[in-house]
Amino acid sequence: xxxxxxxxxxxxxxxxxxxxxxxxxxxxxxxxxxxxxxxxxxxxxxxxxxxxxxxxxxxxxxxxxxxxxxxxxxxxxxxxxx
Numbered sequence: 001x002x003x004x005x006x007x008x009x010x011x012x013x014x015x016x017x018x019x020x021x022x023x024x025x026x027x028x029x030x031x032x033x034x035x036x037x038x039x040x041x042x043x044x045x046x047x048x049x050x051x052x053x054x055x056x057x058x059x060x061x062x063x064x065x066x067x068x069x070x071x072x073x074x075x076x077x078x079x080x081x082x
Contacts, residue, residue: 003025003029004020004021004022004025007020007024007025008020024061027061027062027065028048028051028065030065030069031047031048031051031065031068031069031072032044032045032047032048034068034069034072034073035047035048035068035072037076038072038073038075038076039072039075039076043072047068047072050068051064051065051068
């Protein structure tokens with residue numbers, strides 16, 4: 001099973017209205033990578049969860065993911081400059 005197939009299965013089980021495609025999965029995984037590598041590994045699931053809350057409340061998924069990735073990458077810069 002691919003991650004896209006898994007995401008679709010979960011979406012269907014939770015009765016979420018919008019299909020989840022490869023671009024959605026890639027966006028989430030990229031954000032998780034940025035959070036895990038730039039903040040701390042446990043930040044990955046937490047950050048993607050918070051993205052989901054934001055999107056559920058009406059935020060644009062692409063824009064919100066960009067903002068959170070930028071925030072995580074800035075954190076990495078702050079850590080290296082300390």
